[in-house]
Amino acid sequence: MALDACTEVPVLKERGQREVFCGLTGIVWLHRKMQDAFFLVVGSRTCAHLIQSAAGVMIFAEPRFGTAILGEKDLAGLADANEELDRVVDQLLARRPDISTLFLVGSCPSEVIKLDLARAAERLSERFFPQVRILNYSGSGIETTFTQGEDTCLKSMVPILPSSNEKSLMVVGTLADVIEDQFRKIFDTLGLGPVYFFPPRRATNLPPVGKQTYLLLAQPFLSETARALIQRGATLLDAPYPIGVEGTTAWLESAAKAWNINNEHFQKTIAPAKERAQIGLERYRQSLAGKSLFLFPDSQLEIPLARFLSRECGMELVEVGTPYIDRMLMQNEISLLPANVSLSEGQDVERQLDRARLAKPDMTVCGLGLANPLEAEGMTTKWSIELVFSPIQGYDQTADLAELFARPLERKKRLSV
Numbered sequence: 001m002a003l004d005a006c007t008e009v010p011v012l013k014e015r016g017q018r019e020v021f022c023g024l025t026g027i028v029w030l031h032r033k034m035q036d037a038f039f040l041v042v043g044s045r046t047c048a049h050l051i052q053s054a055a056g057v058m059i060f061a062e063p064r065f066g067t068a069i070l071g072e073k074d075l076a077g078l079a080d081a082n083e084e085l086d087r088v089v090d091q092l093l094a095r096r097p098d099i100s101t102l103f104l105v106g107s108c109p110s111e112v113i114k115l116d117l118a119r120a121a122e123r124l125s126e127r128f129f130p131q132v133r134i135l136n137y138s139g140s141g142i143e144t145t146f147t148q149g150e151d152t153c154l155k156s157m158v159p160i161l162p163s164s165n166e167k168s169l170m171v172v173g174t175l176a177d178v179i180e181d182q183f184r185k186i187f188d189t190l191g192l193g194p195v196y197f198f199p200p201r202r203a204t205n206l207p208p209v210g211k212q213t214y215l216l217l218a219q220p221f222l223s224e225t226a227r228a229l230i231q232r233g234a235t236l237l238d239a240p241y242p243i244g245v246e247g248t249t250a251w252l253e254s255a256a257k258a259w260n261i262n263n264e265h266f267q268k269t270i271a272p273a274k275e276r277a278q279i280g281l282e283r284y285r286q287s288l289a290g291k292s293l294f295l296f297p298d299s300q301l302e303i304p305l306a307r308f309l310s311r312e313c314g315m316e317l318v319e320v321g322t323p324y325i326d327r328m329l330m331q332n333e334i335s336l337l338p339a340n341v342s343l344s345e346g347q348d349v350e351r352q353l354d355r356a357r358l359a360k361p362d363m364t365v366c367g368l369g370l371a372n373p374l375e376a377e378g379m380t381t382k383w384s385i386e387l388v389f390s391p392i393q394g395y396d397q398t399a400d401l402a403e404l405f406a407r408p409l410e411r412k413k414r415l416s417v
């Protein structure tokens with residue numbers, strides 16, 4: 001057990017076998033956000049299968065992601081693999097003139113690791129300049145977990161962001177468009193801006209960055225992107241994440257302070273949405289209060305969610321597991337957790353399962369692979385992936401977020417009557 005230097009909260013660090021998706025999963029929400037981008041996974045049939053099943057259906061006529069499957073033949077030599085990749089890219093771009101940015105996404109198979117995708121992206125970029133920009137990042141399960149794919153993707157875009165000395169706010173991390181609109185409206189009413197969202201809705205519409213850029217992170221899993229933006233001169237605003245009434249208020253307030261917005265004006269601006277959220281939450285708080293919660297590490301959203309569920313919904317935290325704790329991004333959140341919280345970083349899945357079984361929590365948040373066996377043992381689970389795919393940030397989503405946890409408990413109650 002190590003002591004967290006910033007917060008004095010003890011952290012159980014585990015480095016055993018883990019049950020987490022790989023970073024390719026991020027393509028599912030990234031391709032929905034950046035409407036003119038295409039994600040080409042350079043990988044195996046397993047990768048293609050994961051992407052298709054994670055996305056649910058092979059969406060409509062033609063989706064904006066695909067897989068360049070490197071077969072036996074291509075693996076014979078690197079020259080062949082590069083030729084095959086060029087051929088797939090040629091075909092794709094000839095067929096899809098709407099693509100403005102193409103991401104080559106690396107994966108695990110050893111032959112793909114040997115392929116220098118950065119050089120391939122450079123080579124292809126020169127060929128297709130200026131119509132298509134070609135970038136690369138890794139979604140490999142060896143290097144990334146689940147949400148880290150978004151981090152590596154956004155980081156690959158940082159070097160191409162235009163430079164600017166204008167004072168601006170950059171909200172970093174994929175948000176559903178509806179949430180982006182809600183936040184933009186609040187920032188406008190506060191008189192704060194210009195505000196840019198990264199990733200943008202169109203990959204060609206890149207936000208500027210420089211010494212006067214203030215960063216507000218909308219997602220807690222963007223360590224590398226945040227550091228790359230800081231290296232380009234930006235300042236990270238100190239705030240928890242916009243989850244729940246408390247998190248959203250503190251998050252907005254952090255930006256308001258950087259713009260010296262008068263507190264009375266701030267409180268007046270947020271009051272209607274804040275009040276709506278508090279009223280909406282009350283109903284679910286009644287079902288959640290006093291219930292115990294165990295979070296397995298998966299999406300890196302665990303700590304902000306635990307903070308919301310304990311402080312605003314009255315749940316009792318048995319263990320809060322998270323794949324990785326970046327103190328720069330998590331200090332605010334950890335300091336809001338109960339002092340006696342049991343925090344764990346990384347995973348040793350069998351040992352953690354033993355702890356969960358022993359504790360018999362009312363609710364367990366975990367990945368898909370663990371949910372079914374635990375349900376079969378009579379435990380109530382919530383899929384963590386659902387929390388990444390659902391719009392959960394901001395005031396107007398607070399009650400919906402609490403409902404995601406209240407629903408399985410209600411169902412269980414009804415079944416046991």
Ligand code: SF4
Binds near residue numbers: 106140
């Ligand atoms: Fe592909 Fe590796 Fe992810 Fe499996 S873990 S789907 S091989 S990138």
